Amino acid sequence: MTSLEQSAAASVRARPGGRISSGAVRVLAWLHRLAEAGWATTAVGTWAFLQASVVPGPVDGVLVPLGLADPKRAWRFAWSALAGCTLGALAAYAIGALAFDTIGRSLLDWIGVATPEVEQFRARFKDKGLWLVLLSTLTPLSGKLVAIAAGAFGVPILP
Secondary structure: OOOOHHHHHHHOOOHOOOHHHHHHHHHHHHHHHHHHHHHHHHHHHHHHHHHHHOOOOOOOOHHHHHHHHHHHHHHHHHHHHHHHHHHHHHHHHHHHHHHHHHHHHHHHHHHHHEEEEHHHHHHHHHHHHHHHHHHHOOOOHHHHHHHHHHHHOOOOOOO
C-alpha cells in the first residue's frame, strides 16, 4: 500500500459509509500509479471514450486531478480527453444507428414508451436534430443519449 493509500485509508475509516470513499481512494491511487507509470494520457482518453459512449460519469473526475498533479502535461491530457470524447460520441451514434431497432425498441417497450411516442420524437428529432445535438453540449442533457438518439433517428454526422 502506498503512502497515498495509507493516509487516505486512515481518513476513510473515521467516516461512516467508508465503502464508497475507500473505493474512490482506490481509484485515485490507481490514477496516481498510472500517472507515475506514464499511462495517464491513455487513461484520460480511455475514460473519456467510455464516458461519452456508455458509462455514466464525467471525464473531469479523471482529467482535473491528473492535470493538477502534472501541470506540464495538462494540455496533453485535455487533447486526449477531446479525442476520447469524440470517438466515444461516434461510438454512441453507431450504437443508436445499429442497435435501436432491435435492442432500443425492446428497452423502450419494457419501460412503457409506446411506439407512437417514439415516432413523434423521431419526427421532432429529424426536424431539429442538429439543434438538439448542439444544445446538448451546453446544457445538462446527456450527450451520450443525444448521440444515441441522433444515430437512431438518422441525423447526419456532418451537417
